[in-house]
Amino acid sequence: MNNLILLLALASCTNPDVPQGFEGYIYNTPLLFGKMEYRDSLRGPATTGVSWRLYTINVDMRAKSYKEDFQLLTHDNLNVSFEVNTRIKLQDGSVKDIVEKWGGSDWYEWNVKEQLRTIVREQVTRVSATDIQLETPKVRQLILEKLTAKYRGTPINIESVDIGQIQFPKEVAAAISRKIAKQQELERQDYVLAKTSKEAAIRVLEALKVAKQQRIISSTLDPLYVQQRAVQVYRTLSASPNRTIVMLPTTPEGTGLPQVLTEGKRKILTPADEQLLADMEARYMKVAKQPAPPATPAP
Numbered sequence: 001m002n003n004l005i006l007l008l009a010l011a012s013c014t015n016p017d018v019p020q021g022f023e024g025y026i027y028n029t030p031l032l033f034g035k036m037e038y039r040d041s042l043r044g045p046a047t048t049g050v051s052w053r054l055y056t057i058n059v060d061m062r063a064k065s066y067k068e069d070f071q072l073l074t075h076d077n078l079n080v081s082f083e084v085n086t087r088i089k090l091q092d093g094s095v096k097d098i099v100e101k102w103g104g105s106d107w108y109e110w111n112v113k114e115q116l117r118t119i120v121r122e123q124v125t126r127v128s129a130t131d132i133q134l135e136t137p138k139v140r141q142l143i144l145e146k147l148t149a150k151y152r153g154t155p156i157n158i159e160s161v162d163i164g165q166i167q168f169p170k171e172v173a174a175a176i177s178r179k180i181a182k183q184q185e186l187e188r189q190d191y192v193l194a195k196t197s198k199e200a201a202i203r204v205l206e207a208l209k210v211a212k213q214q215r216i217i218s219s220t221l222d223p224l225y226v227q228q229r230a231v232q233v234y235r236t237l238s239a240s241p242n243r244t245i246v247m248l249p250t251t252p253e254g255t256g257l258p259q260v261l262t263e264g265k266r267k268i269l270t271p272a273d274e275q276l277l278a279d280m281e282a283r284y285m286k287v288a289k290q291p292a293p294p295a296t297p298a299p
Helices: 002-012 095-101 104-111 113-124 129-134 136-150 170-219 223-238 271-288
Strands: 022-028 037-043 054-060 064-073 079-090 156-167
Touching: 022 095, 037 095, 054 095, 054 104, 064 113, 079 113, 079 129, 095 104, 104 113, 113 136, 129 136, 129 156, 136 156
Parallel strands: none
Antiparallel strands: 022 037, 022 054, 064 079, 079 156
8 A cells, every 4th residue: 555655656746847948837736636726937948856746838939930821812813822921939938828828839829820811811912913022021011010019918929021932823923024124124214314414413513613714714814914924925935946036016105915905795794694503503513412323223
């Protein structure tokens, strides 16, 4: 009899073990009567040591990706096959809630899988087949926002959503290829236009700068200035050997300097002309200061 009692006692002793990355829900089960009773939570790697009828439900708390395959009709009634990978992590220290309220180790199958699939169906069926391909980040973000809102305030944290392995009927794939090519051509044209506009603005500014310099020179180009330049030329010529220079009087004073004709009419800029040039310079300066366009998009 004593041996039987000893054997029963030994059989009732346990040593629950919690692996690395898991949290253990430690509970006690009475030998004959009563209900299972929660005792403690352990974060692995850990063990309770030899105990009297203690057991554990271990729940993996590490972030994991859960893949779901779909074949749905889009908003334009086309069949599209794709997969959704959702990265989820359980909140640290939440194993008690996970076991008692969310299904324990089966928390994903019991409380997330169908809700996730429902949200994906709702979002995908609202867009066209081409949008799933061309607007994948937008669709993915919508699904992520809906899932995050669904599980806000729970131990279930939605970290990311990815859509991949998208497959279309052949005619849809061809239409998408044409649409992508058209978008790339439009991006290339935008690039060329931006680059050309910037270069043209710089050339206009250079022309305005030259015109302003010429106006300054012409406004001070009086007879005395021309005569001064002539004296400098004669001085240079006189330094040359074997050269005879004869200067004839060209003025009543008998000087041999060039005759300067001042009866030609010169364009005088009005205030309106000056304002127009200033407006042009400001407008093209704004274009020239814009950032250079990015590298030419890939064809």
